[in-house]
Amino acid sequence: MTTRVPILIVGAGISGLACAYHLVKSGIDAQIVEAGPRPGGVLRSERRDGFLLELGPQSFSGTPQLLELCRDLGIENELVEAPHSAPRFLVIHGRLKPAPLSPPAFFATSLFSARTKFSIVSDLFGRTHPPAGDESVAAFTRRKFSAELLDKLVGPLVSGIYAGDPEKLSLRAAFPRIHEAERATGSVLRGMMRVRKSEPVRKQRPALQSFRDGNETLIKALAANLGPALRCGVEVRAIQQGVHGIPPSGKPQSSEAFLVSSKTTSGSESVIADRLVLATPSYVAASLLQPELAASLIEIEYAPLAVVSLGYNKRDVGHSLEGFGFLIPRSEGRRTLGTVWNSSLFPGRAPEGSVLLTSFVGGATDPQAAALSAEEISALVHREILPILSIRNQPTFSNVEIYQRALPQYNHGHTARIAALESESSSLLNLRLVGNYLRGPAIGACMEQAIAVADELRAAVSGASSG
Numbered sequence: 001m002t003t004r005v006p007i008l009i010v011g012a013g014i015s016g017l018a019c020a021y022h023l024v025k026s027g028i029d030a031q032i033v034e035a036g037p038r039p040g041g042v043l044r045s046e047r048r049d050g051f052l053l054e055l056g057p058q059s060f061s062g063t064p065q066l067l068e069l070c071r072d073l074g075i076e077n078e079l080v081e082a083p084h085s086a087p088r089f090l091v092i093h094g095r096l097k098p099a100p101l102s103p104p105a106f107f108a109t110s111l112f113s114a115r116t117k118f119s120i121v122s123d124l125f126g127r128t129h130p131p132a133g134d135e136s137v138a139a140f141t142r143r144k145f146s147a148e149l150l151d152k153l154v155g156p157l158v159s160g161i162y163a164g165d166p167e168k169l170s171l172r173a174a175f176p177r178i179h180e181a182e183r184a185t186g187s188v189l190r191g192m193m194r195v196r197k198s199e200p201v202r203k204q205r206p207a208l209q210s211f212r213d214g215n216e217t218l219i220k221a222l223a224a225n226l227g228p229a230l231r232c233g234v235e236v237r238a239i240q241q242g243v244h245g246i247p248p249s250g251k252p253q254s255s256e257a258f259l260v261s262s263k264t265t266s267g268s269e270s271v272i273a274d275r276l277v278l279a280t281p282s283y284v285a286a287s288l289l290q291p292e293l294a295a296s297l298i299e300i301e302y303a304p305l306a307v308v309s310l311g312y313n314k315r316d317v318g319h320s321l322e323g324f325g326f327l328i329p330r331s332e333g334r335r336t337l338g339t340v341w342n343s344s345l346f347p348g349r350a351p352e353g354s355v356l357l358t359s360f361v362g363g364a365t366d367p368q369a370a371a372l373s374a375e376e377i378s379a380l381v382h383r384e385i386l387p388i389l390s391i392r393n394q395p396t397f398s399n400v401e402i403y404q405r406a407l408p409q410y411n412h413g414h415t416a417r418i419a420a421l422e423s424e425s426s427s428l429l430n431l432r433l434v435g436n437y438l439r440g441p442a443i444g445a446c447m448e449q450a451i452a453v454a455d456e457l458r459a460a461v462s463g464a465s466s467g
């Protein structure tokens, strides 16, 4: 028998779960299905041999919406915060140097030449205009500042956020605030200061957070709250628009329901959904939708990434590990992109007398790395971080998680692709897309977009029932 649901959400990563939770909380009978055996998507925490591993995101920025959700779910007291003052490092000529992330630190550091420092002053007092077309992060940094800033600071930061290639990433799409600052005021710094002044007073940057038992605490709380509205082991294989058939020709103009066919652990099923939210990666959404929408979705590239968790005896690590971790510029000739010092940031990440370090290998600038074996990747990271941290012995623990398609790349043309997608999908009144390829990959950004879509749907449902 084919069942009917008012709203079906496909994909139970943080985007789908946040959307489902907000709908169910407001009394709407939404259902969410997940292909995998567990919810959470790339957000996974695991305890092994006394280590608490984060297999995907290591931490998140405590946005107001996220904190409100934690309060709502009763897990606020489980939140743990990384020390605000934890310094971040860059590896320059094989040695750790504090990353100059504030204006005073930037002007005081010996990492940058007078020319690069002068380019910052020129931006502050000068006026420039961004080119009309899309500009890559690399081209922007060279135009406004210097190749040195790109190599030593911007490139590493870009690999820390997107695992991306600054030569391909679109500034407008990946860092819209920076693009808008220059467009509106002629200066990145003046524009950013203007935005900061207009925001509600915030004493410090939002803290980097996690949960005592790992990031997956959030997923488990959302899943528990959703109860039977969430079903795992249901892989959506096909979507038919208009239960009465696909419109015969031209663009689909459908306000009709969807027939959703899935493979389940026990066979197959079909569900009629009055409204549908696709919360899958873009390439899955592309495979489920008709060609007009799939065209934009298919163009979104993903970067592969290996997440390498290594445990060491504390006494075997010469460095104090006081700080957040380090990023490595590509010009250093190493394949490790950066390392997070988990056991320095949050309690309970490693057994007594041990430390846990999580490194990243691959990304858009080194996609071949994802083809190496777990053993090769683990050995490579150990070999590369050993001299940086004065490590004297082999790791006591190793885990490698390889994602062939880890993070969507907001590359050249991304803004236009998303605009095209939104324009094409606007005719499909009952279809919504949510996910990390739309409004930013960070957990907070995914949640914000998902909640906005839940609000839209709630308004549409109450409009339909009152109309």
Ligand SMILES: Cc1cc2nc3c(=O)[nH]c(=O)nc-3n(C[C@H](O)[C@H](O)[C@H](O)COP(=O)(O)OP(=O)(O)OC[C@H]3O[C@@H](n4cnc5c(N)ncnc54)[C@H](O)[C@@H]3O)c2cc1C
Pocket (backbone or CB within 6 Å): 010, 011, 012, 013, 014, 015, 016, 033, 034, 035, 036, 039, 040, 041, 042, 043, 055, 056, 057, 058, 059, 060, 061, 234, 235, 236, 237, 279, 280, 281, 284, 305, 307, 403, 406, 407, 434, 435, 436, 437, 440, 441, 442, 443, 444, 446
């Ligand atoms: C290695 C790594 C490190 C990161 N580090 C950070 C960080 O430190 N801080 C931060 O804020 N963000 C970080 N991110 C980004 C952030 O974690 C992700 O962008 C976010 O979690 C993505 O959530 P999502 O729900 O959009 O997608 P996903 O997590 O990809 O979820 C999509 C879900 O859809 C399901 N699905 C797919 N196809 C189907 C189908 N046919 N039927 C049913 N279900 C389907 C999948 O199984 C999956 O569960 C990191 C990401 C990665 C990969």
